[in-house]
Amino acid sequence: MPKLARKKKDLNDRKRKLSTEGRWGFLMVSPYLLQFLVFLLFPLVASLYFSFSKYDMLNPPEWIGIENYTTLVQDPVFHKALWNTLYFTLLFVPAQTILALLLAVALNQSLKGLKFFRIAHFIPVICSWTVVLYVADAILNPRFGLANTILLKLGEKPQQWLSDEALIIPVLVAVAVWKGVGYMMIIFLAGLQNVPEDLYEAAEIEGAGIWKKFRHVTVPLISGTTFLVLVLTTITTFQSFEQIYVMTSHLGDVTSAGGPNNASMVLMLYLFQQGFSFLKMGYASAIAWVLFIILFGITMIQLKLQNKWVYYEK
DSSP: OOHHHHHHHHHHHHHHHHHHHHHHHHHHHHHHHHHHIIIIIHHHHHHHHHTTEEOOSSSOOEEOTTHHHHHHHHOHHHHHHHHHHHHHHHHHHHHHHHHHHHHHHHTTSOOTTHHHHHHHHHHHHHSOHHHHHHHHHHHHOTTTOHHHHHHHHTTOOOOOTTTOTTTHHHHHHHHHHHHHHHHHHHHHHHHHTTSOHHHHHHHHHTTOOHHHHIIIIIHHHTHHHHHHHHHHHHHHHHTOOHHHHHHHSBTTBGGGOSOGGGTTOOHHHHHHIIIIISOOHHHHHHHHHHHHHHHHHHHHHHHHHHHHHOOOOO
16 A cells, blocks of 8 residues: 555544544533533523523513612612621631631640540531521520520620621621531641641751741641632632521521621522512522622632742642
């Protein structure tokens, strides 16, 4: 066979092989591609269209341009929900991160009963918010709760923990930290167990105490883990809904959730109310896109700032 004809035959064989592999590859990824198209891309595009429409799920959407967004700018409840979400985040993220780190450092030592303490701190993570609500009610109930019983024994006035506008967000943050700290503690524990022991031994030879070893060895070497915890916690906090709905609604009525004078109204709860209680799906979609833009911006800032304090071993 001439050399040119042989090269042409090899090229055709290679094309057929690549074509066959391509078809098999497409067939293998098609379930995931279909899942992406149906459950992510289509709802994403639809919600963007609805955010510029008047849509109540009973009638076809009606295009109204940016009216939903201009209404949001003038909506005092949206302003309150945005502030409450930021306030919740500013309290929750540092509280949970610091407490999870301290617990992880303590439970990374050679202590008696270590497994029990690790499991005890992780149990709230696997409990549903309904179970957590019952535990929280036993502590925070204004009539028979443990917290007010202790206050009365100390000679202090009992508190309306979930009805006081000044207390409700800090109380919700405290319960959320209690439920979620175990999960972040496990992530920190995984990071701590990757810190080489010889670095601690070298620091001890240099005369470093507990604090200096923590400050100059532990903190830099788990900075990547800390960054991951901060990003995950921030995203989770902006999506808070279930806890606030369960703890502040009356008999499961979502329109009553949000506390007195919307003191605990957050963006996800307001979105749910507008979309599924008042059937203002277009307005709810506009809230969702504003929430996405805020969260995307904060995540980009976190990614940009990581170069200034996160240490990656090369």
